[in-house]
Amino acid sequence: MADDDPRPLTLRDVSEASGVSEMTVSRVLRNRGDVSETTRAKVLEAAKALGYVPNKIAGALASQRVNLVAVIIPSMRNMVFPEVMAGISSVLEDTELQPVVGVTDYEPEKEERVLYEMLSWRPSGVIIAGIEHSEASKAMLKASGIPVVEIMDTDGTPIDTAVGISHRRAGREMAKAILRAGYQKIGFLGTKMPLDYRARKRFEGFTEALAKGGIEVIEQEFYSGGSALAKGREMTQTILAREPELDFLYYSNDMIGAGGLLYLLEQGRNIPGDIGLAGFNGVELLQGLPRKLATMDACRSEIGRKAAEIIAARVDNPDAEFEKIIELSPKIAYGDTLRR
Amino acid sequence: MADDDPRPLTLRDVSEASGVSEMTVSRVLRNRGDVSETTRAKVLEAAKALGYVPNKIAGALASQRVNLVAVIIPSMRNMVFPEVMAGISSVLEDTELQPVVGVTDYEPEKEERVLYEMLSWRPSGVIIAGIEHSEASKAMLKASGIPVVEIMDTDGTPIDTAVGISHRRAGREMAKAILRAGYQKIGFLGTKMPLDYRARKRFEGFTEALAKGGIEVIEQEFYSGGSALAKGREMTQTILAREPELDFLYYSNDMIGAGGLLYLLEQGRNIPGDIGLAGFNGVELLQGLPRKLATMDACRSEIGRKAAEIIAARVDNPDAEFEKIIELSPKIAYGDTLRR
């Protein structure tokens, strides 16, 4: 048992141990082509006994095929993205493809680096969050020659295919619901992130639709870093201190909205009578709060699933036609914090 | 511009475009060896103009070096793991190494598959959650010949190195704090997951230490699936309906604890006077609740950082000595729900 050779095992080792040619060993291990039951068993046994793990690097180089799908997201700490990932995984699990995740921290430069790094492994496809990318990133994606699906956002021109929702429309629809409910003095609370294009588009759609109803956002408050729930509380307190007349607060995500909700309940405010609230995303957490926050589902897992399906289909059939933009239509969940 | 050749670019293309040998192009692109400024500039320009992205598959095969670290975790939806990931990334960012994530969904068989898949890419190291693995997984890990760091849990025998906390000790310490505070009728609420070894170890340590104080857990309640916050509410209601005398509830994670806390506050219960509560993990979310739930930090990001440091150090210096077990010592956060 004095096995001191640190050299990883190769096909040749299995070949020698089983007395079968490398080529046939390779066929057995990949379930490709016809191999007699006898040799198959011999090979499998030898491989198992040795503890052989195939070298995909060599395999990929020889076959020019890599069963990896690059998934590029801004962050893992925002629960939105793990949920998209779950949708992607659930679909890819039934295929040969495997997701590989890269995180950009919302920085375009890091996105470029991560993309370069991932493309250098020659994946079979790319799923990337957002529809805004640097010129260099777009060039790389176009030049890669592989299917690219941009997810989350459909307000823009996709490189190849986009799956998501229109955040502008989402903002507009929330504004219309607020107008219908008769709220008048609207406040907006969000993140201090110039590069969060989707939040910005929601805000733009929101103000635009409010304007059509002759109303505008009269106060705003932004945060960065820290516990979103705690920040939601603080910001709500602050914005109301500045403008006590506010009768509706639109939060750019559910977590800060939940913080605001908890704060206002403690203050004994009448929700949604005196003041209405709404968030965005439709996170599971909302189910456990004292009141259900109004929100709009971002269709996270459906986006993930759809994106993965597109990649899988196009890997199988590179020449098929495909839609360039797939826009999902989220519905408003009124919950208990938005009058109907 | 009728560029219709879908063949990915190779070093040879850059070589031809720049009039420099492939070898020298390779040197420039990797910053290895001395190259004159003139040729360096020529090469860089040609590479950029063509949009060349190196093929790491070929590079890895030739050099026998892969700058990937396999990170294997049970789930991305449990915020614990994204935070560990963040710790890992923050350290690896300053090195050549890159994390690649695999998810097991708490299933040993899937862990085996994911591990096999990842090892077949010949990573430079493995960081894997938990210290319990199937025999096959352990065998693969041992045979791989690369550094392996098992994270989260130190109650067991590591394959190579372990970084984490003792969950048994964590359970014991919470029990001692509860005994000191004089609570008598203890309930436990957790997940219905036979394979969550860490939760089980906490429970074992907990009951063991309570027993030394002559007290035992008199009621238990378990859940699976759904919104943890909502489940925390339901379970708390259920367990108290069955046993109204309970004066302390120990939750196996902060999310269900937070749900319980919200529920009990709504019921107007006197916390921590009549009834005490504690969770586990120290999640950021707790900062925004009406009261701070007592908890114990699982040291997630420190574990991630430490694990990554170990891998990086051992990749740099494979022959150095190293500690087998690194146990971190979390402290109890009493918050507002556990009498002192």
Added chain:
DNA sequence: GTGAAAGCGCTAACAG
């Protein structure tokens, strides 16, 4: 400072 030759471990393509 630069280039030529020889593989890395595997699989495609073709024979038998």
Added chain:
DNA sequence: CTGTTAGCGCTTTCAC
């Protein structure tokens, strides 16, 4: 059903 040959695109090694 099984084996042989010739690379995949890069880096190592050794010349110059």
